Amino acid sequence: MDTVFLALRVLVSLGAVLGVIWFATRWILNGKRSPLGRTVKAxxxxxxxxxxxxxxxxxxxxxxxxxxxxxxxxxxxxxxxxxxxxxxEPALPTTPIRLPSFERALEDAQLTQGQGAPVVVRDPIPLMPATRRAAREAEATRPAPSRVSGSLLSADTWRQTAMALRRAR
Missing domain, CATH: 2.60.40 (Immunoglobulin-like)
Structure with a gap:
C-alpha cells in the first residue's frame, strides 16, 4: 500500500514539474518559435x-x-x-578578409625599429586557398601535427623563439 502512495506522489510531482516547464516556455518564448516548431504570436x-x-x-x-x-x-x-x-540592410562581404601573418608583421616591426624610415607593410598572406584543389594540395603537403605542437615541449616552439631572439639583437 505504501508503494502505491509513493508512486502516486511521484506521478503528481512529475506532472507539476512538467506543467511548470510548459508554462515557463510559453511565457519566455512569447513572440518566438517554440521548441515544438509552432510559431507563437509574433x-x-x-x-x-x-x-x-x-x-x-x-x-x-x-x-x-x-x-x-x-x-x-x-x-x-x-x-x-x-x-x-x-x-x-547592409550587404555582407562575399570575399574573405585577408590579414597579414603575425610573423611577417613582427619582422616588419623589427626591421624598422632601429631605422627612422616609415614602416613598409607587405601584402597580406592569403588565409584561404583560392580553390578546393589548392586546399587539398596544401593539406597533403602539410606535415601531421604532433601532440606537443604549439606547447613548451615542442622543438618548433624553441626554434622559433631562438630565431626571434637572434633577430632582436
Missing part, C-alpha cells in the same frame, strides 16, 4: 530607439507593419511626428 510592434527628453516626455522610433514612425510620447498623448524610411 511581435507586430518593435521599438527601434527611445530617447528621454524630460521627466515625462520622450521620443521613440517604432517599427510597425514594415514602416517606421517617429513618435512624441508624453504622459497623456502619443503623437506621430514623422514617417521614416526603413534603412536597407
Amino acid at each position: 511581435k507586430q510592434l518593435t521599438v527601434v530607439a527611445k530617447q528621454g527628453l524630460g521627466a515625462k516626455a520622450s521620443i521613440a522610433i517604432v517599427e510597425a507593419g514594415g514602416r517606421r514612425f517617429l513618435l512624441g510620447v508624453t504622459e497623456h498623448a502619443v503623437t506621430v511626428l514623422d514617417q521614416l524610411e526603413v534603412p536597407a
